[in-house]
Amino acid sequence: MKKKKDLNFLIRFFTGFIYVFLIIFSIEKGEKIFRIVMMMLSFLCLFEFLIMSGTDIILIKVASLFFLFSILMDIFIKKGLIPYIICLIPYSIIFFIIQLFSKKYSHQEKITQVSHLTFGLVYIIIPFFLASYIYTTIHHGKELILGIFILIWTNDSLSYLIGKKWGKIKIAISISPKKSVEGFIGGFFFCLILGFFLYKIWGKKYWFILSFMVPIFSTIGDLFESTIKRSYNVKNSGIWFPGHGGFLDRLDSFIFVIPIIATIVTSISYLL
Numbered sequence: 187m188k189k190k191k192d193l194n195f196l197i198r199f200f201t202g203f204i205y206v207f208l209i210i211f212s213i214e215k216g217e218k219i220f221r222i223v224m225m226m227l228s229f230l231c232l233f234e235f236l237i238m239s240g241t242d243i244i245l246i247k248v249a250s251l252f253f254l255f256s257i258l259m260d261i262f263i264k265k266g267l268i269p270y271i272i273c274l275i276p277y278s279i280i281f282f283i284i285q286l287f288s289k290k291y292s293h294q295e296k297i298t299q300v301s302h303l304t305f306g307l308v309y310i311i312i313p314f315f316l317a318s319y320i321y322t323t324i325h326h327g328k329e330l331i332l333g334i335f336i337l338i339w340t341n342d343s344l345s346y347l348i349g350k351k352w353g354k355i356k357i358a359i360s361i362s363p364k365k366s367v368e369g370f371i372g373g374f375f376f377c378l379i380l381g382f383f384l385y386k387i388w389g390k391k392y393w394f395i396l397s398f399m400v401p402i403f404s405t406i407g408d409l410f411e412s413t414i415k416r417s418y419n420v421k422n423s424g425i426w427f428p429g430h431g432g433f434l435d436r437l438d439s440f441i442f443v444i445p446i447i448a449t450i451v452t453s454i455s456y457l458l
Contacts, residue, residue: 228314229253234423252277313444337400345373362412374401407442
């Protein structure tokens with residue numbers, strides 16, 4: 187039993203390390219690489235969600251062609267986020283038209299599949315667009331994105347470790363049995379400390395606000411994604427991150443945090 191736990195921990199650590207390396211590498215390599223990585227991750231998360239929600243596999247395959255084409259456009263035409271918008275709009279229209287004239291599903295099932303896509307685009311794709319927007323548009327956007335990822339990783343890791351060791355009081359046992367109040371407090375505390383160091387490194391006072399907000403909305407994002415999985419009776423969104431689950435499992439906190447951060451930082455920029 188102990189060997190199995192040690193092996194699971196090593197697998198979790200190794201896959202987590204690869205994920206962290208990929209994100210930091212994309213941030214450091216510049217706007218284009220970061221944008222492509224963000225879009226690829228967003229599409230993978232969307233695929234997992236559509237598969238999990240029982241969306242027609244043909245429509246998911248059609249989506250993969252549009253997303254591949256948008257990435258190729260970004261690589262060769264170099265028009266920033268525009269290729270993704272150009273490809274997402276016709277894909278959504280085609281998705282809706284196929285559903286409208288499909289004889290395979292009832293009217294209620296058609297509406298359900300359309301709602302899945304609409305929800306997926308809002309819940310998953312938009313946050314990754316906002317991350318690319320922050321990186322390229324907001325002053326010191328590169329440092330901001332890196333700091334947000336570090337805060338999220340700190341909160342996720344410390345809340346997991348502290349909750350596993352000392353967690354007694356459960357936050358929402360029907361949604362996520364392993365999440366505890368003690369784990370949340372531990373992650374929150376270390377994020378506040380990290381926020382102070384980020385302020386010292388980059389000299390921006392908004393790190394105090396962000397270090398306070400990230401652990402709260404990161405936890406909410408995790409619980410929200412757990413609720414989605416519960417509604418579809420699945421344990422993990424995918425199998426690509428052994429020890430973590432799928433892409434959506436790994437990025438659920440980021441997906442929920444980024445729109446909040448974009449709102450806060452944009453508001454601060456306009457006020458100042």
